[in-house]
Structure formats: structure tokens, C-alpha cells
Amino acid sequence: MTLDATKPTDEELVSVLPSYIRANRAAINILEAAGFGDVVTVTDLAIATGLTSLIVGTHLSAAEIEIVKARAVTTNIINQITKGTNGQIKIFVFQNSSVTFVDGVKNTGYLYLNQLPIGSSFSAAIDDVLALVNIGGDGSSEYGYWKEIWRMISVK
16 A cells, blocks of 8 residues: 555544555655655754865765754854755754854855855854755765745844
């Protein structure tokens, strides 16, 4: 049996419900084994001193959607995220005020931020949130670029 959102119907006998539960669980297990269970992940990222580029698969996960709790011991300026794949979303929740993201051009994994003036940086404060999506990356040699989806500045 494959997953079917129309079943069971409201008229099904209670005695058949366990068969639907078992069949659906088996289908879900197949999806998880194929790697589709890791769509959203949370990462604690301690950015090393002097690091200017983050790497998907090393510093960040390869999950489709990742919530990154980012902090740095010293001030770090990030200008690039490499090895991302088209459509990946990274949501950065900043744990301190030591991380700055730099606006760049639309290629080679650079960050393409929305804030004016053009070319300005985003200096994060505690509890600020910045969401980015990868445009055009293939996960290996073509990095695409990271377009800002939205940001939320903490006011507390």
C-alpha cells in the first residue's frame, strides 16, 4: 500500500484501522531510509576564529531546511557559503553579536542580502534571525548564491 491521504474514510470499520497504520508506517520508513526523513535539522555552529566561508557538509548540514544556532568567540565576517544545492534554506539564529554577514554578488556562493545600501553588511545581535535560500547550486562545483529570504531583528 502507498500513502493515500483519502484513506481511511470516515466509514471504515475500526477493525481495519491497524492495517492502515502499519501500511503507512512502512511507507514512511521507506521514505526515511531513502534520506527524505532529514528534511529539517538543527545545528549548533561555533564559528572558528578567522573563518570567512561556511561549507555545506562541513560546517552546515546538507538538509533541505536547516536552523543554525550560530555564535562566534571573536568577531567573524562571513562572506560565502559553499557547496549548497538549489533550494536549500538556512535559517540563522544568532546567539551573540560576533557574526557579520557581508553582501556580495550573485555567484560563487556569495551572500546576496536585501538591506540597503547595496553592498552593506548584516551585523547580527543576540536573537536576530536571517534566512537564506540557495539559488543555482549543485552541491559540488557550482555554488550558486545565497539570497536573503527575510530577516528579523530582535528588539528585546
